[in-house]
Amino acid sequence: xxxxxxxxxxxxxxxxxxxxxxSWFGGFSCCHGTAAYSAAPRANTERKIKxxxxxxxxxxxxxKNEFYxxxxxxxxxYAAAVNAEIRDLKAAGADVIQLDEP
Numbered sequence: 768x769x770x771x772x773x774x775x776x777x778x779x780x781x782x783x784x785x786x787x788x789x790s791w792f793g794g795f796s797c798c799h800g801t802a803a804y805s806a807a808p809r810a811n812t813e814r815k816i817k818x819x820x821x822x823x824x825x826x827x828x829x830x831k832n833e834f835y836x837x838x839x840x841x842x843x844x845y846a847a848a849v850n851a852e853i854r855d856l857k858a859a860g861a862d863v864i865q866l867d868e869p
Contacts, residue, residue, distance in 0.1 A: 809860035818861045822868035
């Protein structure tokens with residue numbers, strides 16, 4: 768996603784905020800490769816590792832849709848990206864993965 772030209776969308780309080788543009792589906796990496804972040808703690812601790820991720824609905828609310836025909840299609844692509852990220856996190860050794868959704 769282009770980061771030099773963020774979109775502006777209204778937040779819950781009606782204020783504008785810079786957000787990610789959903790302008791194409793090029794294999795979303797929703798969480799910037801968080802699996803790499805869970806592998807490092809696993810090598811240094813025996814304790815449980817908990818990772819918290821935003822869910823697809825939350826991410827769709829923070830994006831300006833300039834590509835998808837409707838919000839449901841956008842959310843489903845985010846869901847596929849989150850699913851892939853969760854699988855990578857589990858493979859990297861994360862014990863608990865929490866999705867934050869309203």
